[in-house]
Amino acid sequence: MSFVEYSELIQEGDVAIVYLGHESMMPVKVQQGAQTQTRYGVIRHSTDLIGQRYGSKVTCSKGGWVYVLHPTPExxxxxxxxxxxxxxxxxxxxxxxxxxxxxxxxxxxxxxxxxxxxxxxxxxxxxxxxxxxxxxxxxxxxxxxxxxxxxxxxxxxxxxxxxxxxxxxxxxxxxxxxxxxxxxxxxxxxxxxxxxxxxxxxxxxxxxxxxxxxxxxxxxxxxxxxxxxxxxxxLRVHDVRTVTLPLPDFGPAPSSSSSSSSSSSDAQPAAPPPAAHNQVTCKTTTPPREMAxxxxxxxxxxxxxx
Missing domain, CATH: 3.40.50.150 (Vaccinia Virus protein VP39)
Known part of the structure; x- marks a missing residue:
């Protein structure tokens, strides 16, 4: 493991990043016989880390799991x-x-x-x-x-x-x-x-x-x-969310231009106005209430x- 070169397998002495979630990570120095406690249970370095590929999903003692990532400057x-x-x-x-x-x-x-x-x-x-x-x-x-x-x-x-x-x-x-x-x-x-x-x-x-x-x-x-x-x-961070908005009522549809030249018996009835409960779903972004x-x-x- 090196911060400037990528290694495939986790080795003793490596500094690995245990990823529990997007805002929950911790560095771990991999050592033979050592253990790391997480909220999902214990990670045993000898069996769960050493020899495994970086990026692997590791199951903890309580049944939960974490990812073990190769260290980067970021x-x-x-x-x-x-x-x-x-x-x-x-x-x-x-x-x-x-x-x-x-x-x-x-x-x-x-x-x-x-x-x-x-x-x-x-x-x-x-x-x-x-x-x-x-x-x-x-x-x-x-x-x-x-x-x-x-x-x-x-x-x-x-x-x-x-x-x-x-x-x-x-x-x-x-x-x-x-x-x-x-x-x-x-x-x-x-x-x-x-x-x-x-x-x-x-x-x-x-x-x-x-x-x-x-x-x-x-x-x-x-x-x-x-x-x-x-x-x-x-830095301005935006959260992407799915929102549902009601469709506005635009009133009855206008009659076609050709209706004046057709007979009254051929005229089509106007389309009914859209129902009030009609909705549209779309993606939008919102900034957090507080920002660094x-x-x-x-x-x-x-x-x-x-």
């Missing part, structure tokens, strides 16, 4: 243990696209946090790219490094525990793209520029407050970055070729 984002606030797939998709990431890209990131974006970056830049990620908090940096190795992507990432605003990313002139998710991104812009390749590249900064965005844009302009733009991504709103602003810029 599934990890909604199941990971939160050590910090994280980025979700809506923002992540725009970041990976706007930073122009591809297999072989070299990326610098700060801070690592819970590793939500990091896993998506690694999947995008594999198998020949590399991620240099910096985390200020020592325990978070150590835990992230442990997870990367457990998820078998450790060869694609270097984790550093340092202050990016003071000490930079630990590399110079190697990055195709830089991502900043720190309280004072404007203090790290010069280090981002130094980490990027001479032929240029892209930078992105994520900030929840517009005042942070303003100061970051000023710093980007001072350092010679171009094409500076800020966007906000808002603003998460943060994404500011992008380009370092020109030097």
């Amino acid at each position: 599934l990890w984002t909604v199941n990971l243990p939160h050590r910090t606030q994280i980025l979700y797939t809506t923002d992540i998709a725009n970041i990976t696209m706007m930073l122009e990431l591809k297999p072989g890209s070299v990326v610098c990131e700060s801070g690592t946090g819970s590793g939500s974006l990091s896993h998506a970056i690694l999947r995008t830049i594999a198998p020949t790219g590399h991620l240099h990620t910096v985390e200020f908090h020592q325990q978070r940096a150590e835990k992230a490094d442990e997870e990367f190795r457990e998820h078998r992507v450790g060869h694609l990432v270097t984790v550093r525990n340092q202050d990016v605003c003071k000490d930079g990313f630990g590399v110079t002139g190697v990055a195709d793209a830089v991502f900043l998710d720190i309280p004072s991104p404007w203090e790290a812009v010069r280090h981002a520029k130094a980490a990027m390749k001479k032929h240029g590249g892209r930078v992105c900064s994520f900030s929840p407050c517009i005042e942070q965005v303003q100061r970051t844009c000023e710093a980007l302009a001072e350092q010679g970055f171009q094409e500076i733009s800020t966007l906000e991504v808002l 709103g603003h998460t943060g602003y994404l500011t992008f810029a380009t370092k020109p070729r030097t």
Whole structure:
């Protein structure tokens, strides 16, 4: 199992996603002799998981069943243990696209946090790219490094525990793209520029407050970055429902134009009005009453070729 390569069978040591429902999932580290308790009963790793195909339906001890899914960055984002606030797939998709990431890209990131974006970056830049990620908090940096190795992507990432605003990313002139998710991104812009390749590249900064965005844009302009733009991504979810609506009463049908030229004996009686109980069934969508709103602003810029 690897977050960047697909495996057919579940093996000991894998991190599998146990799917109980659309909004009920959990990651499980598969171990010989271990058990996982669910509301449908117990899953025994030795007999129910190891050797089974990913995507299999597994029957629990109480007779209920779950699906066991191969881990992906998207599934990890909604199941990971939160050590910090994280980025979700809506923002992540725009970041990976706007930073122009591809297999072989070299990326610098700060801070690592819970590793939500990091896993998506690694999947995008594999198998020949590399991620240099910096985390200020020592325990978070150590835990992230442990997870990367457990998820078998450790060869694609270097984790550093340092202050990016003071000490930079630990590399110079190697990055195709830089991502900043720190309280004072404007203090790290010069280090981002130094980490990027001479032929240029892209930078992105994520900030929840517009005042942070303003100061970051000023710093980007001072350092010679171009094409500076800020966007906000808002997700609007709709529920598809089937509804039944009554047909309106349009009154009696009009007589045909040819009735005036026909004899009275040939005239057809007017069609009766539709019954009041006639109904039509159709599909419609409705937004939920409450919806998650603003998460943060994404500011992008380009370092020109030097």
